[in-house]
Amino acid sequence: MKVTVDQDKCCGAGQCVMLAPEVFDQRDEDGVVVLLEPEPAAHLEAAIREAANVCPAAAIELSE
Amino acid sequence: MGHGTGEVLPYPIPSPAALEPPPEWESLRSRCPVARVALPSGDEAALLTRYDDVRQVLSDPRFGRLLNAPDAARLSDTESGGLFNSEMANTLPQSGAGHQRWRRLVAKWFTARRMNALRPRIEAMAEELTAEMVATGHPADLKACLGFPLPVWVICALLGVPDGDRDRFAHWSDTMLNLTRFSEDEIATAQAEFSAYMAGHVRAKRAEPGEDLLSELIAGGELSDAELVATGQALLVAGHETTANMIAKMLGMLLAERSRWERLVADPSLVRTAVEEALRFDANPGLGMVRYLGEDVEVSDTVLPRGTTVMCSMAAANRDAEAFESAEEMDLGRSPNPHLAFGAGAHSCLGQALARTELQVVLEVLLHRVPSLALAVRSGELRRVEGLAVGGLRELPVRW
Numbered sequence: 084m085k086v087t088v089d090q091d092k093c094c095g096a097g098q099c100v101m102l103a104p105e106v107f108d109q110r111d112e113d114g115v116v117v118l119l120e121p122e123p124a125a126h127l128e129a130a131i132r133e134a135a136n137v138c139p140a141a142a143i144e145l146s147e
Numbered sequence: 148m149g150h151g152t153g154e155v156l157p158y159p160i161p162s163p164a165a166l167e168p169p170p171e172w173e174s175l176r177s178r179c180p181v182a183r184v185a186l187p188s189g190d191e192a193a194l195l196t197r198y199d200d201v202r203q204v205l206s207d208p209r210f211g212r213l214l215n216a217p218d219a220a221r222l223s224d225t226e227s228g229g230l231f232n233s234e235m236a237n238t239l240p241q242s243g244a245g246h247q248r249w250r251r252l253v254a255k256w257f258t259a260r261r262m263n264a265l266r267p268r269i270e271a272m273a274e275e276l277t278a279e280m281v282a283t284g285h286p287a288d289l290k291a292c293l294g295f296p297l298p299v300w301v302i303c304a305l306l307g308v309p310d311g312d313r314d315r316f317a318h319w320s321d322t323m324l325n326l327t328r329f330s331e332d333e334i335a336t337a338q339a340e341f342s343a344y345m346a347g348h349v350r351a352k353r354a355e356p357g358e359d360l361l362s363e364l365i366a367g368g369e370l371s372d373a374e375l376v377a378t379g380q381a382l383l384v385a386g387h388e389t390t391a392n393m394i395a396k397m398l399g400m401l402l403a404e405r406s407r408w409e410r411l412v413a414d415p416s417l418v419r420t421a422v423e424e425a426l427r428f429d430a431n432p433g434l435g436m437v438r439y440l441g442e443d444v445e446v447s448d449t450v451l452p453r454g455t456t457v458m459c460s461m462a463a464a465n466r467d468a469e470a471f472e473s474a475e476e477m478d479l480g481r482s483p484n485p486h487l488a489f490g491a492g493a494h495s496c497l498g499q500a501l502a503r504t505e506l507q508v509v510l511e512v513l514l515h516r517v518p519s520l521a522l523a524v525r526s527g528e529l530r531r532v533e534g535l536a537v538g539g540l541r542e543l544p545v546r547w
Binding site: 092094095096097098100101104109111112113114115132133136137139140141 | 493
């Protein structure tokens with residue numbers, strides 16, 4: 084699975100960080116998403132899918 | 148009903164019981180996804196109830212909630228029309244780059260990292276308030292004992308504002324959020340008092356900075372005094388009234404059916420998803436969120452013309468069977484749960500991480516400390532606060 088984030092769309096809600104902290108972080112200065120791992124391990128897939136699904140800004144995209 | 152037949156539905160739509168959705172939501176979603184409604188002011192708006200439509204309009208970067216155009220609807224029956232045309236609303240940048248800049252200045256205080264750091268203090272306060280409630284004995288009003296004081300304490304700490312002033316905030320906040328209870332004069336007086344209070348607080352923090360959000364915004368030098376006052380007011384109002392009401396509503400829903408509470412007591416790992424489900428299932432969310440359309444927009448095969456005031460019912464959208472399996476059932480383990488309780492897009496609730504943290508902590512503490520918690524009245528006897536933009540219960544009588 085490949086993950087990308089759109090920092091311009093990001094609204095700083097932070098759910099992705101709560102759900103998959105190994106993959107997503109937020110910038111301290113403005114809460115915008117930082118992608119830690121663009122090709123995460125398989126066991127994180129479920130959490131990442133949930134993060135993408137609930138992101139209020141639709142800022143997370145997944146591809147295979 | 149509504150759109151197309153010439154009929155106009157009075158809005159908000161009354162509900163049969165405090166925790167139940169109006170039956171009209173279902174028929175609106177299926178037969179009248181764009182409905183003509185009359186707001187408390189008498190002005191008209193277009194009501195959206197389908198998940199896809201609500202999500203689309205709320206996320207659209209072209210539109211905001213400022214209702215100061217001459218053809219925009221007024222929410223309440225006052226000259227200015229209330230909350231979305233107040234001085235506060237008109238001071239802060241509502242769209243585009245300006246909005247993003249303002250939002251990101253404030254957003255740093257609501258990151259997951261900050262919430263994790265804040266959590267133990269919120270927990271300690273929740274434990275204290277719960278212990279006091281238990282010591283005083285039952286029946287108790289959970290809203291007054293825990294639901295209201297906790298979020299107020301948290302947002303006051305965040306803003307560096309004295310928690311002892313909370314009764315004044317409650318009144319000012321009420322005048323801003325209650326659409327029917329107060330006269331134009333009462334609202335104007337309250338707004339003036341609130342502005343003066345916040346301006347005084349900004350001056351004090353400039354002279355003697357603390358380690359709070361307002362002090363940091365002041366030190367950053369990027370916001371004008373008017374913007375600082377408006378930001379403080381916005382956070383104070385948004386930071387407590389909504390969460391205070393949601394805490395009581397969440398516990399009301401969970402206690403209304405014994406199996407829900409017992410499932411959580413048996414498996415507290417469900418707290419996170421249970422909170423999300425309570426947010427989705429909330430049938431008393433208040434008005435919804437408005438948008439003023441500066442351009443034509445098409446939703447559900449209908450063109451909404453430029454100049455339309457749109458009312459988005461997130462709560463109706465949250466029960467859309469097209470978006471949620473078994474939408475009319477409360478599933479405490481539901482995952483994923485892309486509900487719209489916090490809105491969507493660039494304007495989705497700035498404080499949602501804080502709200503989530505407070506809701507999760509309250510639930511964890513109560514499950515742990517008062518596992519025998521129950522309603523002290525029948526769920527049908529619970530009463531809503533009338534006229535509130537954000538929706539709430541008057542009290543939540545509990546026993547244990």
